[in-house]
Amino acid sequence: MNVRRATFYDAGSILRILTKMHSESEVFKHFPVDVPKAAMMITSVLTRGLSFVAETDEDGVIGSIGGMVSPGLWYSSQPFLGDLWFYVDSAFRQNSAAIELIDIFLEEAKKHNLPVQLGHVAGSDLDRKDKFFERRGLVKMGSIYLSAPESSNG
Numbered sequence: 798m799n800v801r802r803a804t805f806y807d808a809g810s811i812l813r814i815l816t817k818m819h820s821e822s823e824v825f826k827h828f829p830v831d832v833p834k835a836a837m838m839i840t841s842v843l844t845r846g847l848s849f850v851a852e853t854d855e856d857g858v859i860g861s862i863g864g865m866v867s868p869g870l871w872y873s874s875q876p877f878l879g880d881l882w883f884y885v886d887s888a889f890r891q892n893s894a895a896i897e898l899i900d901i902f903l904e905e906a907k908k909h910n911l912p913v914q915l916g917h918v919a920g921s922d923l924d925r926k927d928k929f930f931e932r933r934g935l936v937k938m939g940s941i942y943l944s945a946p947e948s949s950n951g
Contacts, residue, residue, distance in 0.1 A: 798851055798852070798853050798859075798889075798892055798893070798894060798897075799851070799852055799853075800849055800850070800851045800852075800894070800897040800898060800901055801849065801850060801852070802848070802849055803843055803848035803849055803850045803861060803863065804843065805840070805843050805844065807843070807848075807850050807858060807861075808836065808839050808840055808843060810850070810857055810858035810861075811839050811843075811848070811850065811858065811861045811863070811882075812832070812835060812836055812839055813858075814858060814859070814860065814861060814884055814886060815835065815839075815861075815882055815884060816830055816832075816835075817884075817886065818882075818884040821887070821921075822919040822921070823919075824918070824919035824943060825919050827943065827945040838881065839863070841865075842863040842864065842865060842881060843863075845865065846863060846864055846865035846866070846881075847863065847864055847865070847866075847878065847902070847905055848861060848862065848863035848864070849861065849862055849863075849898055849901050849902065851885065851889075851894035851897060851898055853889075856886075856889075859885060859886045859888075859889040859894060860884060860885030860886060860889065860894045860895065860898055861882065861883075861884060861898070862880055862882065862883040862884075862898040862899065862902050863880065863881050863882050863883075864878055864879050864880040864881050864882075864902070865878075865879065865881065866878055866879075866909075866911065867879050867914075875912065876911060877906075877911055877912040877913065877914050878902070878905070878906040878909075878911045878912070878913050878914070879913070879914040879915075880902070880913075880914070880915045880916065883895075883898065883899070883915065883917070885898070895929065896933075899915070899930075899933050900933070902915075903933065903934070913935070914938075915930060915935060916941070917930075918941050
């Protein structure tokens with residue numbers, strides 16, 4: 798497995814795995830994928846933000862993290878590096894891809910003296926994901942809750 802900075806040529810592979818991520822969560826049914834919008838955001842991150850991919854020779858891109866520098870939370874002028882996505886294909890979660898993606902993202906932020914804000918907003922096994930982030934040195938800073946209309950079922 799190899800982890801490297803993503804390039805524009807990875808956009809299609811990132812879109813493919815993020816679409817798979819989307820299909821794995823019941824919560825995401827309330828937010829159907831708008832492929833052109835998702836592709837534009839991925840392209841924006843690849844050209845102006847920070848993104849990495851994990852890949853294997855046999856399978857291609859198996860995971861990715863991508864984010865951008867935000868000018869700050871609504872009450873602060875302290876910029877931070879925030880993720881827009883972080884996903885490793887479920888077939889590859891027993892290898893080191895997730896750890897390596899998070900660590901390289903954190904290292905890049907450290908080079909620029911930026912705090913990092915990472916999140917997981919959907920999926921299963923959220924407690925396990927919390928513990929994963931905490932083992933990487935991150936501190937939980939809240940939760941997100943959803944109230945979706947019954948007609949919003951994608």
